[in-house]
Amino acid sequence: MTRSEADHSVFYCHSTFSKCVYLVVYVDDIVITGNDDIKIFHLKQFLFIHFQTKDLDHLKYFLDIEVAQSKEGIVISQRKYALDILQETSMSNCRPVDSPMDSNMKLMVKHGEPYSDPGRYRRYRRLVELIYLTMTRPRPDISFAVGVVIQFMQEAPCVDHWAIVLRILRYIKKTLGHRVYYMRIREIPLYQVIVMLIGRSTIGFCILIGGNVVSWKSKKQNTVARSSADGKYWVMTSATCELIWEKLLAKEISIEFVNSSNQLADIFTKSLRGPSIQVICSKLGAYNLYALA
Structure with missing residues (x-):
């Protein structure tokens, strides 16, 4: 597996046919995920041989965070x-x-x-x-x-x-019932960043991908801004640094934006309009031979 340069606790492996495996490690806790069942099985066997490990099956608890999974998305809570x-x-x-x-x-x-x-x-x-x-x-x-x-x-x-x-x-x-919900999305849109200057020297921002919040921050600055403009530059700088890191990590593990017009699998999963059907069929190599003649 390849170690991520953006986050050294993340390892990934990409193979053909859009198969991938991700491993996240924190001290002695490990999470393995991906869509390549064969590689995941071999990775687990490798860990069993070389380390004293225990397979806890589907992820339910990690770093004091409860995880619940469904077809619609993932919910985390504490x-x-x-x-x-x-x-x-x-x-x-x-x-x-x-x-x-x-x-x-x-x-x-x-x-x-x-x-x-x-x-x-x-x-x-x-x-x-x-x-x-x-x-x-x-x-x-x-x-x-x-x-x-x-x-x-x-x-x-x-x-x-x-x-x-x-x-x-x-x-x-x-608020014991409060949870963060990550809904399942078919395509990854552009990042959305919401920034705010709180008071004179406290900054706050959050980063969303597809409507799902993936990062947030509320921090007091070491110095007091001399003007509201200075404060806005601070929060923009902090949010930009976080966004650059998020994009580097996403690019490294091959999470990329795929426009709905390029989702070839849509023709197999839902009803489409005529023009969309023609575009996807042409990309799949399915043509009307009579029209070509």
């Missing part, structure tokens, strides 16, 4: 992990709220009464790290709120900072 965090923090029976953070709340370094219990500070730090490192991946709705409270981890957090963390947990309790 319901189980969210329930574990709520139970660990004794927030299973908390009162749910509709938002992870009060829109009028403006936090500062010294905001409210400081902590006097070092153990509580360690609990605060660990909890914020858990939410930030894991739950922001399939939960774009809490990315901004978590990004705000994590800014105060280096300094001594205050009571108001802890209140925001508890509010995030209450929001998670309210």
Whole structure:
């Protein structure tokens, strides 16, 4: 298999007849996917021989993310992990709220009464790290709120900072059913990038492919923009870098845009209009011999 230059944790193998196999590895967790069943079987056998591995069949759980597959698409969520965090923090029976953070709340370094219990500070730090490192991946709705409270981890957090963390947990309790849905698409359209400047120095953007969000970011900049124009340039630069990486990876693993007029298999799967039938038939080499004469 070939190692991806864009992402060294991704390996791929392309063969004839549009067959492909992809392998994604993270520490000791591996995901194998593709449409070449024979190569997938041989790859599994190779791993069994050279490493102590276990086949868990269809992907259902990866890096604390639950995966559900169907003919219509793929759904990812973290319901189980969210329930574990709520139970660990004794927030299973908390009162749910509709938002992870009060829109009028403006936090500062010294905001409210400081902590006097070092153990509580360690609990605060660990909890914020858990939410930030894991739950922001399939939960774009809490990315901004978590990004705000994590800014105060280096300094001594205050009571108001802890209140925001508890509010995030209450929001998670309210939205346990939230999931990210990736619908199945027959053709890959152009990338769609949505960018936004939040406040003076926080940027946010998301990247969609075929209506499916594949990347998002909410981050506070190290410096404050001197004007809204500077801030827009920052977010455009950050989004462009991410988009370039996404396109390099997609090109490397041969995910390319295929116009509907070039989808030759459409003639076998759905009813088409006359002109479309003629175009596809000509590409398949099926001609009206009488018309040629």
